[in-house]
Amino acid sequence: MTPVPLTDFPLLPLFILLTSLLVAPILFALPESAARLRTGINLGMAALKVALVAWLAVKVSEGVIYDLRFTMLPGLEFKLQADPLAILFVSLSAILWLITTVYSVGYLEHGPHRARFFGFFSLCVAATVGIAMAGNLFTFLIFYELLTLATYPLVIHHGTAEALRAGRIYLIYTLTGGLVLLLGTLGLWVLAGTTDFIPGGVLDNVAAERPRAAQLLFVVLVGAVGVKAALVPFHAWLPVAMVAPAPVSALLHAVAVVKAGAFGIMRVVYEIFGIETAQALGMTAPLAAMAAITILYGSMRAITQDDIKKRLAYSTVSQVSYITLGVALASPIAAIGALGHLIHQGLMKITMFMAAGNLAEGLGVKKVSQMDGVGRAMPGTMLAFTLAALAMIGLPPLAGFVSKWYLAQGGLDAGAAWVIALLLGSSLLNAVYFLPMLHRAWFRDGTRAKETPKRPRIGWMLAAPPITTALMVLAVGGFANAPFSPLEWTRFVVAIAYREQSQ
Amino acid sequence: MTPDMIYGLTGIAVFAIGLAGALCAQDRLRRLLALKLCSMGAGFLLVVAAWRVPPDAPDPVPHALVITGIVVVVSATAVALALIRRLQSLETRDDD
Amino acid sequence: MMLESLSMILIALGTVFFIAGTVGLLRFPDIYCRLHALTKADGLGLALIALGVALLADSMGEVFRIILIWFFVAVASATCGHLIARYERRSGEGPSYD
Amino acid sequence: MTTDPMTFALFLPLFGAMAVFLLPRASVAIGLASVAATCGAVLFLARDVLAKGEVMTALGGWEAPLGIALRADGLSVTMLSMTCAVGLLVSLGALDSFKGTGQMRTRQYFWPLWLLLLTGMNGVYLGTDIFNLYVMIEVIALAAVGLTVLSGTRAALRAGLEYMYASILGALLFLLGVGFVYLHVGRLDLAGLIEAEPSGALSAALALMVVGLMLKTALFPLHFWLPAAHANATAPASALLSGLVVKAALYIFLRLTMYMPLLDEIMVTSMGVLGACAVLWGGVQALRAERLKLLVAWSTVVQIGLIFIAFAHAGPPGLHESWKVAALLILAHGVAKAAMFMAAGRIRAELGHDIIRDLDRAPVRPTLAQFTFALAAISIIGLPPSLGFIGKWSLLEGAMSSGYWHWVVVTMIGTLLSVAYFSRVFAGFLRFDRMRNPVAEHQGWALADLPPLTLALAAIGLGLVAAPVLSFIELGYPFGAAP
């Protein structure tokens, strides 16, 4: 391949999208038995995507602007852009996709419908990448719906009655959310005449002239993306979607669906309304309150769950709202915390879900009450799990601590001291539901663990991914201030989002 | 009272009667008859519209239209009747 | 003038026969009697009217056509009468003589 | 010989139909060739329209009020292209549906009826004379009824007879309307109607014709014949009936309401109300349907309702815009519904039944057909980036910007309902715990899956090129809406 001049490749975002979008039909068409070829394509494309994203990130940090447009209807464009915020999310998706692909290949080694699984898996990542790079709300909507459609078959992959029920609930929630988003997008289009994401927002005039309409629009848009972000009245789909295979849950919780929602909230608040306008409309405080309620509610519900994946799911409900909270506090420091948490929560949660999957695969352990002594049976997996859990609780210097620290600072900055109390309370609750799991795993002798062989046979493809991500959890926390760390990039992003405000 | 008025009203009445039959009649043949009445009503209207007070000759275009309409309706009738016959054969056989 | 009034008389007479036939059709008790009334009276009525109209005709061609019409109608109505009577008899309904 | 592509678009399928009828043994070859040739003629016509904006031919050299003219503009060529392209793909799909010696007779009659249907539809899209349109819808009706009863089952015959009655009545109402138009205006060409002054006779005419067309296109509450007819026909016939045939009447409706100067707010709104009823009632019925094809047929009722809502959202001042939305939706539904019916037919052929509850109880999974069905459903539900989505977007945009929130609400509810009833089907596709035997997923591959798949992909892909499609539809300013 001849080297392309680096600045001269405007189609790069499209290529990143196509690496997963075009792979999907190929994967669908491959016969079930062509496992090696499929694995090769999957891993190759995932690696390629990581490379391309790295390239893109470098270019963007050098100040290159990528802006791809394609007219869908008069005045209405399909638009891909690569701003720093997009890069943040795209990198997360690309890296975690690679890791999850490895894990899925191992997890589904002999399972049925692999062609279908990996096809939709690819589509799902394509949708996530599209959401990340969407340059306007219209494009965002397209990928948002694609994400719903691509994840539905993954959620009900097992094809059991329970899975179908979960799938139905999932579909009803997310498609309704999608419809509301459609309405909101239309409303934006009718009110503002554009749906572009522009730092500082596009609704200043509308907000000044028709504050009621703007408020309504805010409610509609945030409510719509809030469904995927599992904000509290709209969270019910997430725990039931746990019937999905482990890698799907990992992806759903760490990268794709809930993050798409959280990311959407960011886009809406920062780049549709603009943080100042949103504040002026008086919409940030209710959003913060909603996030706070979600944080507490999710944690409380998590305590009583016996099913490991369900407990983790409620934990997600809670943790993702940190991001919303950080956005809603309307302080640059809190925003750094929010964006950082977008990454950190992804790493932590994916580790835990993969570990949970390994427990189920290797030991048949699916409930907290069966976890006695699993630490000895699967030390690597459980070490990873422990690391992630501690990070989630907010033990310094792990990833979760960093985000919570910034959030707390942001709370003070925004004059909302209650945030500190909230964070403390939430950390306490986190400890209440995670520590017993660790305790059982390491300090109790389980009957269950004795029955099974000492070294359960799980392949390296299952064992390695959670350990990798756990190490990353360690790294992003420990080296939070190193150049090119997620947090540094986050500061870059926040600087852009708030630059408009200072002007 | 001129012929066109009388026959125009006649046509409208016939159409309405046919319409009522087409909506309400249950028997398959009867419904078809009702539809035929409708077509005659429409024909009346066109012929009436073409009429000019003698000795002026009537407008030939509507006449051509009505002739076309008659042929079209007979075609549709034939198909409907074939369906009725076939259906009756099938239904009677199944009832046995 | 003479021809015209003659044809008028013939047509009027034919109409009378038609009316008589129709009355018979409505009043007579069974199929056979009704057929009788129809075929006989109407046949005669038709002949008279045809004759009357023919007297008014402009050309020999028209007269010829009227004759043809009369002929075919007569044959057709006779055949129809026959068919009806035949059907009636086959389906077992004899004439009623009371 | 003439080189007028309009004439060829009419005559090629007609000659094809006659040839196929005369030579039943060569039906497949002749039939396919005719449809393909018609596609070619339409392409040429599209070229002409692109160059000139509109094309007219006064047949027989007699200009419009006395004679009949053929006219093509962006809208009609769009409809023609849809008809021919969908028709060609359905024809290809029919090769598989009607293969084997057992279906010799079906094959033998499918082709002439379908080609006559094509003749009739092309005639409607090129027609400018309301009486001629009446004759054309009768051609369509007879051919369509023939196709409906092609399977020869009792249910199909019953449905076909009901369809026949509805068709005849609709056509006769239309004919009476034509009579009233003649009574008042004294001419029958569409262009002549624009100048007509409003009067009682003209209102009566418009009302009669509109009701007749509503019956033909199955707008609630005159939809009673449609579900049974479309559900009981053979798959290719259903695809043609649902995808294309109902559109002919819709198209006439579109043209008429533009040319008749009498459309007031009340009439437009009441049409929208009927559309809304269709959306809701059809949705509920589709939820309750037990058979896949019946569900798809009810979804046609819903979509027709949606098109009428699209039509109603703007009221007279904005009517020049709303027809575009309606046209987009017509196009989207035509392509997607044909794909969906063919996919449903394939599923039925593979499983041996199409009971929704038991879609998973079969040793095979016609994966590709199911996939096709899902793709088509995406467009019909109106999810991005399909053409159905673009249509729904435009519909909602129009309704929102004119402040017609009730249409927004109805459309939303309709969309949710469609999600609900289609997800019943998806659940059947993806359920695996009730079959003991290992399922052979790819057993359902067949060449016959390709035409519906192509159509379904087109329904999705056309959404991406909606902008050029829209500007093509506007060619020749179909309703005098020149800027």
Place this chain on the structure above:
Amino acid sequence: MTDPLVIFDLLLGLSIVALALAVLSVRDLFAAIVLFVIFGLLSALAWVRLSAPDVALAEAAIGTGVTGALLLKTLHHLRYVTGTLDRPEAMNLTPVTPVPMPVLWVNAAFCGLIALGLAVAFLEAPKVGPGFDALVAEAMPASGVDHPVTAVLLNFRAYDTLMEVVVLLAAVIAVWQVERGLSEAPAPHLGEVWQGFARLALPAIVVVGTYLLWVGAEAPGGAFQGGAVLASVGLLLLLSRFYVPQPAHRGIARLAFVLGTGVFSAVALLVSGGGRVAFEYPLEHAKTLILLIEGLVTISIAVTLAALFHGREPVALGEEERRNDT
């Protein structure tokens, strides 16, 4: 009341409406069909009165004659199939669910309202509307024929007429598709008198049909009327069993069905070119072409109508199918 014929018009109009009502309300289906035939003939008479002899002829021959025959044949079939041939009255042959009286009344009121509205609209309309009179008069010399209706049918609006023949073709294809087989409800044996009549009438009908076709160029008559009259030849042949359709005859029958449409469309297409469009006959050949088209269309119409009457495609059915067929 200047015209004494108004009384006649009133009486005729009233009896037509009364007959229409009777057609729908009489219980016996046979009577309904007979009443319908009478209704059709009286309507034809009314149209003669409205100086529309062509329409009247077409209505009498096709709308009433052929349709009546079709209806009676179907009725006979239904009675045969249901085994009710020996019952005096033909009732309830097809499945009937009784309609409640209130529904009937509502329906009648609804249709009455529609009729009222239409009547108002009709009376509002101009007494003598604008029309095509002047245009037709102007174009007549260039049409190639002398009778305006024929000029309209075969020249000015030939496209309509072609499509009308296509409708007939579609109908016969659909009918053949629906029904097939040789066996049939046996036609009643009609006896020698009938046979003699048929022998006498057949040639006469052929002559009349041809005459109607020929005269169409300058006087009332034409392809459709002639075709319908000729079709009655077919009906007579079929009824008297002089001719029984055979599977082997299907090819020629198909050819006959297609003939009219084929020649009509071929001529329409072939005359075009060199600046002319489809259907634009060169004036010097216009009459010849129109007569050619009319002649062949007449044959097609006659055969098609007769085939519609016969109904089924004459196919030799397999044993299984025959048992399933009546």
